[in-house]
Amino acid sequence: DAGVTQSPTHLIKTRGQHVTLRCSPISGHKSVSWYQQVLGQGPQFIFQYYEKEERGRGNFPDRFSARQFPNYSSELNVNALLLGDSALYLCASKGPYEQYFGPGTRLTVT
Template identity: 90%
Template sequence: DAGVTQSPTHLIKTRGQHVTLRCSPISGHKSVSWYQQVLGQGPQFIFQYYEKEERGRGNFPDRFSARQFPNYSSELNVNALLLGDSALYLCASSSATKLFFGSGTQLSVL
């Protein structure tokens, strides 16, 4: 079975632009979470979605938004990009309390 898939793997944007990151969970998993990992730090929780509803939000500005589709895939959107948004963005899927991560999208903001 395929694991969590994320696209694109790498992305370069300039300040002020908008970005959309995509995630497909493991088949049968209904929950998707998003994390931001800055170099040298552990991942930080951004959002969790379950059955298309937002179940949790971390301490991130409103420039960050997400949604989950009927097939349980998810998008993370970031508006008005800042240099500090440069990070590895990770998606995790879960069926209960175990989270499995994708390889992430490396976002560079110039």
């Protein structure tokens, strides 16, 4: 919320394509988490990264991968897109006592 940036804002892809989503956390936060939110549901946890290491993984297929860079920014990659991957993808910047979400990337797969 206080400074998490994500790009792009919106994205339209075709089934089978690949997508890369980007996130920059709040300055000073070393942890980034990724979530998928389908309309009408709560965010579903995909990954958490801390100091470039994967710390947690949700129940998503191997088509989903992520990485974190030395400046703590992060990328989420999704291969072989399916219609069901259409969702709002949220990045969260995590501190010891709080977690702030970015505005999200709205992905539409046609």
